[in-house]
Amino acid sequence: MKTNSFITLAAMMIPAFYGYAENLIVIETDNIALVYDVADDNRMYQRYLGKKLQDTKEYSLIPNGPEAHLTHGMEDYFEPALHINHPDGNPSTLLKYKGHESSTLDDGAIQTVITLADPVYNDEVKLFYTVYPEHDIIKTHTTITNGEKRPIELEKYASSMLHFSNGDYYLTQFNGDWASEANAIETKLEYGKKQLDTKLGTRANLFCSPFFQLALDAPASETSGDILVGTLAWTGNYRFTFEVDHRGELRIISGINPYASQRTLAKGETFTTPEFIFTLSNEGRGKASRNFHDWARDHQLYKGNETRMTLLNNWEATYFDFNEEKLKNLMGEAKELGVDLFLLDDGWFGNKHPRHNDTQGLGDWEPTADKLPNGIKALTEAAKANGIKFGIWIEPEMVNPRSELFEKHPDWAISFPNREPYYHRHQLVLDLTNPEVQDYVFGVVDRLMTENPDIAFMKWDCNTPTTNIYSHYEKMNQTHLYVDYVRGLYNVLQRVQDKYPDLMMMMCSGGGGRSDYEGLKYFTEFWPSDDTDPIERLYIQWGFSQIFPSKTLCSHVTTWNRATPVKFRTNVAMMGKLGFDIKFDDMTPEEVAYCRRAVANYNALKPIILEGDLYRLVSPYEGEHTATMYVGKNDGDAVVFTFDLNPRYKQFIWKSDANVRLQGLNPSYRYRVTEIDRTDGSDLPLGEYSGDYLMTVGLPLFTLTRLNSRVITLNVIQ
Ligand code: DGJ
Numbered sequence: 001m002k003t004n005s006f007i008t009l010a011a012m013m014i015p016a017f018y019g020y021a022e023n024l025i026v027i028e029t030d031n032i033a034l035v036y037d038v039a040d041d042n043r044m045y046q047r048y049l050g051k052k053l054q055d056t057k058e059y060s061l062i063p064n065g066p067e068a069h070l071t072h073g074m075e076d077y078f079e080p081a082l083h084i085n086h087p088d089g090n091p092s093t094l095l096k097y098k099g100h101e102s103s104t105l106d107d108g109a110i111q112t113v114i115t116l117a118d119p120v121y122n123d124e125v126k127l128f129y130t131v132y133p134e135h136d137i138i139k140t141h142t143t144i145t146n147g148e149k150r151p152i153e154l155e156k157y158a159s160s161m162l163h164f165s166n167g168d169y170y171l172t173q174f175n176g177d178w179a180s181e182a183n184a185i186e187t188k189l190e191y192g193k194k195q196l197d198t199k200l201g202t203r204a205n206l207f208c209s210p211f212f213q214l215a216l217d218a219p220a221s222e223t224s225g226d227i228l229v230g231t232l233a234w235t236g237n238y239r240f241t242f243e244v245d246h247r248g249e250l251r252i253i254s255g256i257n258p259y260a261s262q263r264t265l266a267k268g269e270t271f272t273t274p275e276f277i278f279t280l281s282n283e284g285r286g287k288a289s290r291n292f293h294d295w296a297r298d299h300q301l302y303k304g305n306e307t308r309m310t311l312l313n314n315w316e317a318t319y320f321d322f323n324e325e326k327l328k329n330l331m332g333e334a335k336e337l338g339v340d341l342f343l344l345d346d347g348w349f350g351n352k353h354p355r356h357n358d359t360q361g362l363g364d365w366e367p368t369a370d371k372l373p374n375g376i377k378a379l380t381e382a383a384k385a386n387g388i389k390f391g392i393w394i395e396p397e398m399v400n401p402r403s404e405l406f407e408k409h410p411d412w413a414i415s416f417p418n419r420e421p422y423y424h425r426h427q428l429v430l431d432l433t434n435p436e437v438q439d440y441v442f443g444v445v446d447r448l449m450t451e452n453p454d455i456a457f458m459k460w461d462c463n464t465p466t467t468n469i470y471s472h473y474e475k476m477n478q479t480h481l482y483v484d485y486v487r488g489l490y491n492v493l494q495r496v497q498d499k500y501p502d503l504m505m506m507m508c509s510g511g512g513g514r515s516d517y518e519g520l521k522y523f524t525e526f527w528p529s530d531d532t533d534p535i536e537r538l539y540i541q542w543g544f545s546q547i548f549p550s551k552t553l554c555s556h557v558t559t560w561n562r563a564t565p566v567k568f569r570t571n572v573a574m575m576g577k578l579g580f581d582i583k584f585d586d587m588t589p590e591e592v593a594y595c596r597r598a599v600a601n602y603n604a605l606k607p608i609i610l611e612g613d614l615y616r617l618v619s620p621y622e623g624e625h626t627a628t629m630y631v632g633k634n635d636g637d638a639v640v641f642t643f644d645l646n647p648r649y650k651q652f653i654w655k656s657d658a659n660v661r662l663q664g665l666n667p668s669y670r671y672r673v674t675e676i677d678r679t680d681g682s683d684l685p686l687g688e689y690s691g692d693y694l695m696t697v698g699l700p701l702f703t704l705t706r707l708n709s710r711v712i713t714l715n716v717i718q
Contacts, residue, residue: 023037025038028131029131029138030134031051031280045067046163049163065249066249070082072156080156082158084154087151087152093121098117101113121148121152125142138278141160141274141276143273144157144270154262158253164216166250169244169250170189170214173212174212177206179531181515182209182529183543186215189250190244195240200513201429201466202509203510203513205514209543213228213229214252215227221285223284229285230277232516233521256483263480275518290614301520302523307607308610310603315581317582323372328382336592339599342386343459346358347368347371349368350362352404358426363404364404380452381454390452390455392457397430398427412437413431431471441492455503463513504525506526507519507522507527512527524551525551526548528540532557534573535561538626542626551577557595565709567677567679570594571710574601574641597677605639609630612630612632615630620643620645624645626645627701629662635666640711640712641711641712645707661698671716673689676711
């Protein structure tokens with residue numbers, strides 16, 4: 001018999017008295033609780049994970065579940081969180097409780113640190129729980145310290161282990177490929193192990209994003225159901241293991257993928273794992289997303305509470321085929337559109353091996369003289385003259401073998417000394433474990449910024465997964481390469497941030513190949529996909545919106561899928577951080593005029609779209625239509641985006657079925673409802689309604705016109 005809640009191993013029989021109350025470690029947010037118990041054997045057990053109880057004392061009525069942080073080699077039969085090989089050949093670890101303490105951190109979070117140690121080998125493991133009470137977010141990571149006289153080897157070193165005992169488990173993963181990222185796919189977990197992982201290194205998330213949703217007992221909807229949403233903050237190989245045992249109990253182990261990454265720890269050395277971040281919602285996926293969005297803006301995302309710049313990017317407008325004059329023309333178009341920034345993409349550098357295509361030049365970060373005879377300076381000046389800011393694309397972690405950099409430093413590339421290299425997009429990954437290479441990569445940004453202090457934005461690309469897995473750096477332990485690469489990257493990004501704190505940066509990896517919350521400590525936004533077909537984007541943005549706020553999702557209007565009206569393409573892009581990757585030649589004068597108005601509308605709506613609460617109203621996975629809305633904080637104004645994909649007449653026979661019921665409004669407020677952002681430039685008043693009516697009855701916002709889109713504003717009537 002299973003419990004019908006997300007209580008972990010909850011009581012089937014509640015004892016009248018349970019003797020461990022004094023040993024409970026209670027980690028709570030405003031609405032959720034994670035409770036551990038130290039038993040008489042001094043081992044620590046997970047007692048509860050679920051909705052917070054009003055009376056803390058009642059956690060002592062719940063019997064203990066499994067040992068919290070299970071280790072290899074002892075009595076457990078399933079996947080462990082930790083596996084240490086000791087110098088004497090013994091592969092087992094037993095963790096006993098030593099103590100715990102809580103403190104308040106500078107950002108207001110409450111951190112509980114539980115110290116465990118192996119009484120035989122003296123290795124110490126600390127479990128960190130950092131709690132953001134009002135966001136219902138808990139971050140967990142561990143440190144492992146070698147307390148032995150000789151080096152130890154970490155075989156497995158998870159950041160977190162959580163246990164559940166529910167009737168059923170429904171896992172939603174977000175996988176895909178280049179140009180098809182973050183498809184939401186739900187499966188029921190049965191006995192055995194399901195792993196979501198990557199060993200792609202640099203472009204880690206090419207096939208699967210590092211987050212998941214786990215609905216407990218029954219599939220969750222946007223508005224109901226118990227659901228855990230988790231993500232690993234790590235810009236590299238990750239692994240989530242979901243293992244259902246013979247009793248139907250589930251463990252989730254999250255951390256760096258230990259694949260080919262055994263870690264040697266010297267005497268006294270400590271290894272710190274990345275943060276696993278999770279929330280629990282008993283109001284479905286929507287609430288879990290809003291928990292993540294609010295927390296990210298307040299605590300994780302770089303410049304999380306600042307607005308974002310609209311832009312015109314030249315990549316799809318020109319690809320590699322541009323010169324100073326073409327770029328200046330595009331800047332004029334950017335000005336006319338009213339966007340904040342012009343972003344120069346790939347193809348501006350290299351002289352001995354000019355970057356006329358993707359086969360050469362990466363690594364040689366001097367402007368190509370025959371394309372840009374007056375350098376970047378002429379471009380930043382042109383941007384200034386147009387009253388816009390200037391941004392530039394770099395891919396500083398990579399090198400083309402056909403480059404001066406590679407000719408000088410072949411050993412800086414990750415590659416085998418004795419095998420033909422495998423190239424992905426004709427390039428290799430630079431070895432960021434080597435401090436000299438870190439200096440070089442930092443220098444790419446530093447030189448650009450020193451020579452062109454007006455650069456306001458960078459798009460940091462990364463198109464190649466890590467293959468040819470071998471470091472030439474003499475101090476390198478080869479099994480440390482995947483992990484130390486990521487640490488090297490963070491060193492560089494930290495230096496960039498420290499020296500250029502005003503610089504805003506887009507994380508890009510040939511589309512959404514990097515999409516994680518540790519990266520977003522350094523980047524203000526990311527590029528979810530090279531696929532800008534607006535229909536595909538509705539799905540891709542739906543996927544990423546599950547944990548990332550709209551201000552991080554760069555969404556550009558392009559010529560992909562020209563069959564869709566420019567308005568449709570623009571409305572899709574307006575749901576994230578709006579940009580354009582198109583030239584006026586690709587549009588009619590009416591379409592250009594529409595885009596100009598759309599930018600002005602978007603600017604007015606930015607506080608709602610970028611800072612407000614997201615409600616996904618109708619899923620594109622349901623087929624015919626989709627709708628999403630944003631509500632300004634503190635019962636503010638709202639905006640609804642609707643899209644008609646494959647409308648079917650039958651839907652409109654029963655009127656109530658055609659209505660879109662809104663969410664997140666104040667039921668007792670009245671709202672003026674208007675359709676804005678129309679191609680004819682006019683605003684269409686749709687009436688005045690109470691929030692109650694709009695959320696209970698809804699409005700017939702969908703239409704029977706294929707590829708129609710609408711932007712509906714709701715203004716609070718004072
Ligand atoms: C891949 C990115 O995703 C694109 O947006 C573009 O910047 C190209 N790289 C340039 O090579």
